[in-house]
Amino acid sequence: xxxxxxxxxxxxxxxxxxxxxxxxGMTMVLGKELLTNKKLRKMMMxxxxxxxxxRLEGKENNEFEIRLKSHHNSSGVLDxxxxxxxxxxxxxxxxxxxxxxxxxxxxxxxxxxxxxxxSFCNLNREQINGSLDEYADFLVAEFEKYGKYRYVNxxxxxxxxxxxxxxxxxxxxxxxxxLKSVRENIDLAEDYEFTLExxxxxxxxxxxxxxxxxxxxxxxxxxxxxSEKGREFYNRTYGKTEVMRRLRKLKEKFKGEVCIDIIYNxxxxxxxxxxxxxxxxxxxxxxxxxxxxxxxxxxSDLSKDVDAGRVKMLENLRRERLLHDAFVEELTNTGEYYxxxxxxxxxxxxxxxxxxxxxxxxxxxxxxGVGAGGKIDNIGIFRMSKELSFFIExxxxxxxxxxxxxxxxxxxxxxxxxxxxxxxxxxxxxxxKMGEYVGKELLTxxxxxxxxxxxxxxWGNNMSKALLRHMADGLFKKQI
Numbered sequence: 491x492x493x494x495x496x497x498x499x500x501x502x503x504x505x506x507x508x509x510x511x512x513x514x515g516m517t518m519v520l521g522k523e524l525l526t527n528k529k530l531r532k533m534m535m536x537x538x539x540x541x542x543x544x545r546l547e548g549k550e551n552n553e554f555e556i557r558l559k560s561h562h563n564s565s566g567v568l569d570x571x572x573x574x575x576x577x578x579x580x581x582x583x584x585x586x587x588x589x590x591x592x593x594x595x596x597x598x599x600x601x602x603x604x605x606x607x608x609s610f611c612n613l614n615r616e617q618i619n620g621s622l623d624e625y626a627d628f629l630v631a632e633f634e635k636y637g638k639y640r641y642v643n644x645x646x647x648x649x650x651x652x653x654x655x656x657x658x659x660x661x662x663x664x665x666x667x668x669l670k671s672v673r674e675n676i677d678l679a680e681d682y683e684f685t686l687e688x689x690x691x692x693x694x695x696x697x698x699x700x701x702x703x704x705x706x707x708x709x710x711x712x713x714x715x716x717s718e719k720g721r722e723f724y725n726r727t728y729g730k731t732e733v734m735r736r737l738r739k740l741k742e743k744f745k746g747e748v749c750i751d752i753i754y755n756x757x758x759x760x761x762x763x764x765x766x767x768x769x770x771x772x773x774x775x776x777x778x779x780x781x782x783x784x785x786x787x788x789x790s791d792l793s794k795d796v797d798a799g800r801v802k803m804l805e806n807l808r809r810e811r812l813l814h815d816a817f818v819e820e821l822t823n824t825g826e827y828y829x830x831x832x833x834x835x836x837x838x839x840x841x842x843x844x845x846x847x848x849x850x851x852x853x854x855x856x857x858x859g860v861g862a863g864g865k866i867d868n869i870g871i872f873r874m875s876k877e878l879s880f881f882i883e884x885x886x887x888x889x890x891x892x893x894x895x896x897x898x899x900x901x902x903x904x905x906x907x908x909x910x911x912x913x914x915x916x917x918x919x920x921x922x923k924m925g926e927y928v929g930k931e932l933l934t935x936x937x938x939x940x941x942x943x944x945x946x947x948x949w950g951n952n953m954s955k956a957l958l959r960h961m962a963d964g965l966f967k968k969q970i
Contacts, residue, residue, distance in 0.1 A: 558951035571966040577881035586639040594853030600862035626664040637675030658688040669704035683844040707746030747777040768820035777841035850896030898954040
């Protein structure tokens with residue numbers, strides 16, 4: 491997000507804003523700025539353009555010259571062709587008075603606070619400076635507010651996901667207040683998934699009792715690396731031995747699934763270190779692991795260190811591919827773990843990761859909390875502060891492309907599923923580009939499915955963005 495803000499403001503104004511954020515905190519500053527700054531308000535009417543991309547030396551400028559490391563990098567193509575309409579809060583609340591459509595539904599809750607900032611992070615979060623009582627009360631009031639609307643109370647939700655920031659940073663009584671409000675105001679499906687992101691040092695036995703009491707059944711733990719070198723680089727708490735001990739204890743006391751995040755490709759990381767990360771995941775019998783290549787985000791401590799010359803990042807795509815493949819091979823070589831999506835490897839019969847399946851299959855996401863984003867039907871929602879939210883009515887084409895982009899995040903792409911969302915002319919363009927990828931050995935296919943190869947998984951976000959651009963070029967002339 492900080493890259494998008496910098497692009498909108500320019501270097502000088504962005505530097506001034508950054509100083510305000512450092513002094514007063516992101517949540518307070520952005521909310522006020524968006525009320526008065528026309529450039530930032532205009533930015534919110536378009537999709538965020540991502541960073542974290544890198545060039546492959548010596549290659550011509552093409553769709554595989556830069557590796558896109560996240561789904562967000564590959565979205566927003568249609569904003570160059572079609573314009574969304576600003577939606578008012580009154581219109582949105584009228585929509586909430588109606589019944590939901592027959593799609594998977596998610597509630598995403600954002601906690602924009604941490605007690606320790608990771609070196610690489612520039613997400614919508616800030617370090618705690620005082621009590622979180624006020625913010626906990628704000629979330630409770632939001633659950634009570636939306637729980638009264640027909641869209642919420644007429645049908646159970648499939649998924650609740652608390653992200654951040656660090657959602658377990660609350661004190662035990664604050665966490666209980668929040669989770670109690672969830673269960674009092676939100677009905678959950680029988681096979682629901684209820685996730686909290688967490689760090690190890692934020693959890694204690696009392697908090698785990700609260701999580702178990704209110705039906706939280708999945709934890710996503712930010713580990714990033716088990717190696718001593720990696721943990722120091724990422725500014726993580728505890729060394730390898732203590733991390734493993736705490737994960738084992740967590741699995742004993744928590745009644746749900748324990749999953750982790752790994753970030754590879756930090757400076758001077760060895761193949762042996764990334765293989766050891768994968769080996770430990772198997773040894774600890776964890777439900778799944780996300781695995782992302784390190785991105786240098788504008789505004790993070792890491793970006794400041796890079797700019798000052800204190801950290802040197804090696805822009806070597808071949809090395810990144812070597813680490814990626816070594817991790818995947820080690821974690822999947824016994825057949826117990828499999829690629830669930832481009833950046834997630836799960837154990838068979840364990841972590842279903844309903845959250846990402848719902849979002850990538852065109853489900854609704856009701857966002858709650860400062861920094862949360864989502865969409866209900868064709869309405870995009872962005873919570874910029876307690877007082878300010880943006881609502882955008884997307885075109886039919888935007889909605890279709892969002893669904894297609896989501897489906898391209900999975901290693902198996904079902905042809906019938908694509909035909910269900912595309913018309914004949916759109917599907918012709920889709921099949922044309924996918925045929926090109928088959929020729930490049932990024933995909934294989936049979937009569938029912940496309941299957942991403944190892945090359946396809948590594949380049950998946952590039953393929954998705956190039957596919958969407960190919961289709962948009964074939965369907966529209968630039969209008970904005």
